[in-house]
Amino acid sequence: MSMKIGEEPFHARVKSGIDNSFMRGAVAGAQERLHARRLKAAAELGNWEEWRALGEEIRQHTLANLDFYLFQLSENVAKRGGHVFFAQTAEEASQYILDVAMEKQAKKIVKSKSMVTEEIQLNAVLEKAGCEVIETDLGEYILQMDDHDPPSHIVAPALHKNKEQIRDVFRQKLAYDKTEKPEELALHARQTLRREYLSADIGITGCNFAIAESGSITLVTNEGNADLVTALPKTQITVMGMERIVPTFAEMEVLVSLLTRSAVGQKLTSYITVLTGPRHLEEVDGPEEFHLVIVDNGRSNILGTEFQPVLQCIRCAACVNVCPVYRHIGGHSYGSIYSGPIGAVLSPLLGGYDDYKELPYASTLCAACTEACPVKIPLHELLHKHRQVIVEQEGRAPISEKLAMKAFGLGAASTTFYKLGSKMAPSVLNPFTTNERISKGPGPLKAWTAIREFPAPEKERFRDWFHHRKKAGDQP
Amino acid sequence: MKRGRIHRREAFLNQVAERLGRKAYATNVQAPQWRHQPQWTVFQGYSEDDLLEVLKTQCAAIHTDVFETNKEQLPLTLQKVVSRYGGGPVVTWNDPRFAEYGLSHLLYHHWRNSGIHVHIWDPSLGAVNITEAEQANIGITFSDITLAESGTVVLFSDRGKGRTVSFLPQNYICIIPKSTIVPRMTQAAFYIHQQVKAGKEVASCINFITGPSNSADIEMNLVVGVHGPVKAAYVVVADG
Numbered sequence: 181m182s183m184k185i186g187e188e189p190f191h192a193r194v195k196s197g198i199d200n201s202f203m204r205g206a207v208a209g210a211q212e213r214l215h216a217r218r219l220k221a222a223a224e225l226g227n228w229e230e231w232r233a234l235g236e237e238i239r240q241h242t243l244a245n246l247d248f249y250l251f252q253l254s255e256n257v258a259k260r261g262g263h264v265f266f267a268q269t270a271e272e273a274s275q276y277i278l279d280v281a282m283e284k285q286a287k288k289i290v291k292s293k294s295m296v297t298e299e300i301q302l303n304a305v306l307e308k309a310g311c312e313v314i315e316t317d318l319g320e321y322i323l324q325m326d327d328h329d330p331p332s333h334i335v336a337p338a339l340h341k342n343k344e345q346i347r348d349v350f351r352q353k354l355a356y357d358k359t360e361k362p363e364e365l366a367l368h369a370r371q372t373l374r375r376e377y378l379s380a381d382i383g384i385t386g387c388n389f390a391i392a393e394s395g396s397i398t399l400v401t402n403e404g405n406a407d408l409v410t411a412l413p414k415t416q417i418t419v420m421g422m423e424r425i426v427p428t429f430a431e432m433e434v435l436v437s438l439l440t441r442s443a444v445g446q447k448l449t450s451y452i453t454v455l456t457g458p459r460h461l462e463e464v465d466g467p468e469e470f471h472l473v474i475v476d477n478g479r480s481n482i483l484g485t486e487f488q489p490v491l492q493c494i495r496c497a498a499c500v501n502v503c504p505v506y507r508h509i510g511g512h513s514y515g516s517i518y519s520g521p522i523g524a525v526l527s528p529l530l531g532g533y534d535d536y537k538e539l540p541y542a543s544t545l546c547a548a549c550t551e552a553c554p555v556k557i558p559l560h561e562l563l564h565k566h567r568q569v570i571v572e573q574e575g576r577a578p579i580s581e582k583l584a585m586k587a588f589g590l591g592a593a594s595t596t597f598y599k600l601g602s603k604m605a606p607s608v609l610n611p612f613t614t615n616e617r618i619s620k621g622p623g624p625l626k627a628w629t630a631i632r633e634f635p636a637p638e639k640e641r642f643r644d645w646f647h648h649r650k651k652a653g654d655q656p
Numbered sequence: 657m658k659r660g661r662i663h664r665r666e667a668f669l670n671q672v673a674e675r676l677g678r679k680a681y682a683t684n685v686q687a688p689q690w691r692h693q694p695q696w697t698v699f700q701g702y703s704e705d706d707l708l709e710v711l712k713t714q715c716a717a718i719h720t721d722v723f724e725t726n727k728e729q730l731p732l733t734l735q736k737v738v739s740r741y742g743g744g745p746v747v748t749w750n751d752p753r754f755a756e757y758g759l760s761h762l763l764y765h766h767w768r769n770s771g772i773h774v775h776i777w778d779p780s781l782g783a784v785n786i787t788e789a790e791q792a793n794i795g796i797t798f799s800d801i802t803l804a805e806s807g808t809v810v811l812f813s814d815r816g817k818g819r820t821v822s823f824l825p826q827n828y829i830c831i832i833p834k835s836t837i838v839p840r841m842t843q844a845a846f847y848i849h850q851q852v853k854a855g856k857e858v859a860s861c862i863n864f865i866t867g868p869s870n871s872a873d874i875e876m877n878l879v880v881g882v883h884g885p886v887k888a889a890y891v892v893v894a895d896g
Contacts, residue, residue: 206875210876225694225698227694230692231692231694233691234691234693234694234695241687244676245676247672247676247678247682248682248683248684248685250672251669254665258660258661260857260860261659264661264662264665265664266662266667267664268664318874318882319871322873322874338873342875343875343877346874362875362877363879365874366879366882367881369882374790393853396862402869402870402871402882403882403883403884404884405882405884407823407863407883408820408824411820411823422672428852429846429849429852430845430846431687433844434695436841437695444872446806447806447807448806448841448864449866450718450867450869450870450884451863451864451865452841452866453863454858454862459861460815460860462779462815463814464777464779464781464786465819466860466861474668476668476671480671480675483675483676484676
């Protein structure tokens with residue numbers, strides 16, 4: 181499946197994540213900072229719950245009428261002289277974009293950040309055909325220069341790298357001779373990429389929100405790269421997952437307000453850019469030709485099922501930034517470009533259980549994700565639903581989960597075993613316990629605690645406590 | 657404008673409709689009145705002066721300098737701000753407001769006579785405009801709508817209003833007529849929505865710009881000035 185990153189099995193990925201102490205420190209720090217900024221931005225509004233309710237209502241209505249809004253969008257894009265391609269599969273989408281590139285005899289293509297083009301593996305297709313493809317978002321650019329290291333966070337793709345590593349990549353690949361200061365690194369990228377924007381044949385973007393009423397697309401960035409990608413090359417191609425749409429400008433505004441606050445705690449990012457069709461005849465900058473590629477790639481199979489709410493997602497990563505499991509294992513462990521709680525729900529749906537059956541178990545079901553979501557996706561409930569589907573219909577819970585359940589079943593079924601087991605537990609598990617949590621458990625707990633903590637057994641068993649309590653004659 | 661092509665729509669939309677439990681895709685839906693509308697209550701009842709205070713406070717958070725002036729003083733203020741950011745070359749929109757606000761002399765004579773290169777956007781020159789913008793130290797535009805809450809200027813592209821004037825130069829200065837300030841993005845979006853409903857064409861590019869470009873992609877350190885301008889300043893003009 182194309183959204184897959186790497187071939188290592190889940191527990192091997194988790195182990196390398198947990199052993200990467202820089203990454204874990206960076207993730208923890210980023211989570212704390214982004215979390216605090218989101219809470220502050222939400223608090224400033226004062227009535228955040230009302231905003232979330234509005235966001236949810238807009239997304240639910242749009243999904244329930246997705247066929248109409250996509251129809252309206254395509255009509256309005258065409259009216260403004262843009263071309264629309266509806267792609268049911270990743271291959272159809274990439275092939276159409278490749279056809280446009282070939283027709284334009286494009287040699288150089290600049291891109292601004294887009295998850296869906298990662299999902300359809302567009303860069304590989306274009307590069308195979310001989311095009312030079314350049315990512316311009318700073319984080320994506322760093323990853324591309326580092327031999328296509330995969331992204332580890334939806335909003336901050338290079339979160340797992342430190343500045344010294346980035347400096348070394350720039351030295352090797354970009355003739356960089358300055359220090360690891362972020363300002364100097366960013367300036368070098370600015371200077372290098374300027375030349376690329378000005379000489380590129382095609383600009384490719386993702387799409388945060390398409391606006392059905394006007395045939396527009398909205399891009400949300402801080403760096404200004406999407407604006408140069410769309411202002412300078414002669415041809416613009418925008419790729420969108422089919423659910424990334426709103427009815428009118430009024431709803432776009434609400435969702436942008438929710439997105440920027442939830443993603444980075446900003447009231448608005450530096451650039452919210454709304455583009456409609458190619459440029460007018462008398463305009464000098466902007467594309468002469470505009471193509472919109474609308475991608476299904478498994479999304480329609482989610483519609484009409486109990487998993488439909490996952491399509492409400494606006495890709496803010498607020499759920500990622502509060503997830504205790506993501507904090508431990510990092511983005512690469514998910515084996516998908518979509519990581520964190522949203523990735524654990526979405527990846528099995530788009531990529532199948534064969535590759536992603538472990539992800540719904542990479543969760544403590546603590547519901548922090550659901551609480552953080554600005555459009556109220558019941559993420560932890562959907563993770564639980566995945567587990568039900570995996571166990572009931574597919575009969576293939578991860579082996580460790582099965583063993584744990586079997587052992588628990590054995591122990592719990594016999595009174596003697598249960599008594600003995602629950603008595604021994606505190607001392608047996610003591611070496612693995614810190615602060616009343618077990619984070620590196622033995623035996624069947626090993627696989628469990630590799631990705632989540634397990635509460636340490638109480639020193640006093642419930643049975644003993646109940647017995648003593650009754651004897652002491654406490655009030656109930 | 658020549659209508660664009662639409663490929664493979666029928667099968668795609670019918671699949672979506674089928675999943676949603678319909679026989680054929682819907683061709684007419686009205687968005688409902690949303691039950692919650694918290695966006696309209698933000699800064700409700702604020703005066704122009706109140707909103708200006710909100711804007712100024714927010715500008716501190718977005719690394720943007722604010723200069724206040726009036727119509728009479730505007731040429732002098734702009735001249736000072738430009739030299740503060742290192743002078744020319746300067747690129748500006750070709751926008752009638754420059755004349756309305758008494759800036760023609762500064763643009764067409766004063767700067768040019770004092771050795772500051774000024775390029776005024778001219779569609780008839782084609783790609784020369786982009787080269788000029790790329791080499792400019794400062795780009796100057798007016799704000800069409802200004803959002804107090806976020807410290808945002810809204811720019812509608814047009815023949816004389818090139819997109820890259822606010823992106824390619826090293827520094828960006830936006831002149832904000834005080835009367836363009838509204839509470840937040842809600843009012844701007846509503847205005848554009850009304851235009852669309854009335855059958856008017858929206859600008860090919862609408863930019864909501866909030867301060868200079870920035871990135872936190874390297875170890876979550878904020879770097880101000882990435883692909884777009886490195887510095888941004890707003891000149892607010894009392895025009896009441």
